[in-house]
Amino acid sequence: MSSNSKITVSKIAAGAGVSPATVSRVLNHRHLVKPETIEQVENAMKALGYSIPEHKITAPREEPVIILNIPNINNLFYTEVIQGATMSANSHGCHLLINQSPLDHGSFHGFCSLIRRVNAAGVIFLNQVPSELLHQINQMVPVIQCCEYNQDADLPYVSIDDCRAAMKATEYLIASGKNKIAFINGPLSFKYAMERQRGFLTAMSNADLSIPKSWLIQLPEVNYEMAYAAVCQLLTSEVVPGAFFAASDMLAAAAIRAAKRYHYHVPRDIMVVGFDNIDLSAMYTPSITTVSQPKFQEGFSSCEMLLEKIANPDSATRSILFDTELVIRESTSTNSGAI
């Protein structure tokens, strides 16, 4: 027996013909060591019967960390987008971490310090960020905007054509024989809200339909209770709409609930269309007809684009607008077994 005592870094180093420092590096900062040297050291370890403790094994290179920023995790919409981005990141051996920050002027400093602190390789924003902040961050690391974006910033984004999608949905309601359609929306400060409203109004005007101003419901935030209250109020006035188009599924759910309260049958008396196709829309009773956007795909592509930009900072990255699809469910379909 050569050495029966404890296995030390120095002994491994001697066996591998390198310095103890190098062995220590293989153990702790593997990416600093040349692959062939790592192999030498690992052979020496094996010869001594040493196995590296599992939690000490580090990646052969410093894995990039990507920050995906969301304004508020309390929104069902994001989960599938995040799944897509995570899938992409993991398949490239990257870490994807989710940060929650409004990314306004107040939180900007903290966000920058986060980027530096974790040495992030890039950022995906799911919220609209003011141009000047976006540019400052883009000077530190590559940036991609996903779903909600700031067109002024001239930075790449992955999203859908909200206006066209809203037009299609409105046209569907009109084609279903409805001409008294109310629109429920959240704050117009969101680009998507603005665009969806524009699509709705364009489709209505194209069909020569006009509606009272009060049917363009404008909520101060995307909130179930508020939407429920607003729709209840509308349903107790003299003229009642024959359909609601909501800029998000949760608002559509609130409209359905309100309609039921006043004993309107959905879809016979009142049709309801939502937007986004979140899980809730299939689970609701009746299930909700909605504009489906490819959330997973959007997240996935954002991350792919970002990784491309990280690997090749000067490549011209082109923005993407995905197609949407109208998913017909019980809240508009008279021949399904809606309750």
Added chain:
Amino acid sequence: MSSNSKITVSKIAAGAGVSPATVSRVLNHRHLVKPETIEQVENAMKALGYSIPEHKITAPREEPVIILNIPNINNLFYTEVIQGATMSANSHGCHLLINQSPLDHGSFHGFCSLIRRVNAAGVIFLNQVPSELLHQINQMVPVIQCCEYNQDADLPYVSIDDCRAAMKATEYLIASGKNKIAFINGPLSFKYAMERQRGFLTAMSNADLSIPKSWLIQLPEVNYEMAYAAVCQLLTSEVVPGAFFAASDMLAAAAIRAAKRYHYHVPRDIMVVGFDNIDLSAMYTPSITTVSQPKFQEGFSSCEMLLEKIANPDSATRSILFDTELVIRESTSTNSGAI
């Protein structure tokens, strides 16, 4: 000027009249050093104008990063827990980042390398992690378990008493005149699922009630469609339960949907109780009676406990079990305006 060069452990040791080992201990394992000795060392540090070392335990110059790990972001339950943890972290000037990983043997390496890569100060787990992995991670950074936990690991957790909560809910259904109660559950590999089932069965047996085996619905995953199909099947057999107790709100929603399909009135014919009080349960039609657990509070306390453990690694951290509350809504309340 005595020494203008770098301040080292040896110099502090010389100043304090102790060995370098002791200074190192003051910095890293304070509890091993006698209080008077600590004071000597700290005086010597002050005399040398010692400013906190860069990456050592004594508060890094940059803000700590906490990793909150969830098994799957596609679960509505987590969002509020995350809000609580974020609130706590931010109020202490920490970054809280969310990572998505099942934390099994396959993903363990990647997770360890993440911890090292971002130099995380601590971890909060929202999923049950095998003891041996938990211990290995705990050797790197402090660990807190939140909501779902592994009792064997002997590491601190913040959660609720699922068994007692499930008993209370079952007793409420029994007190409401129901004695034919079915239970819908997800995989028993989750501790919460096991405990909730135990609570249900205990309450039933305490009331001398027995149910057919098929009324203990055991789904291979927590999934709306699966639950819907299972309940539909049960509702088309000869004897039909008068109530469903579901181990999660989503399963309760599926039960309601299935009941409606077969024209049972909820709550008159069939009562339904869920668990967790996620947003969905208030939005559903009818709204769902459910066991509410203080999700925000659990997240908040987990993070506070973790920060305490980071600041003071040797402090004895005691686990917490919060109280739950039964929130009565339309799915069980005959006198509310249920539809």
Added chain:
DNA sequence: GAAAAAATATGAAATGTTTCAGAAAAGATG
């Protein structure tokens, strides 16, 4: 395509941390 600049890779030495053995203090025992 040569020269300059930047990134990568390594060892010696400096520095930090842990182990181990033993001293000192605190409790237990008869």
Added chain:
DNA sequence: CATCTTTTCTGAAACATTTCATATTTTTTC
């Protein structure tokens, strides 16, 4: 209260890690 036992505490030495200087390779520039 003397003795044994256990626990706490510390330093020397062993060991691990990081820093810094330098050698090597790769990339960029002109």
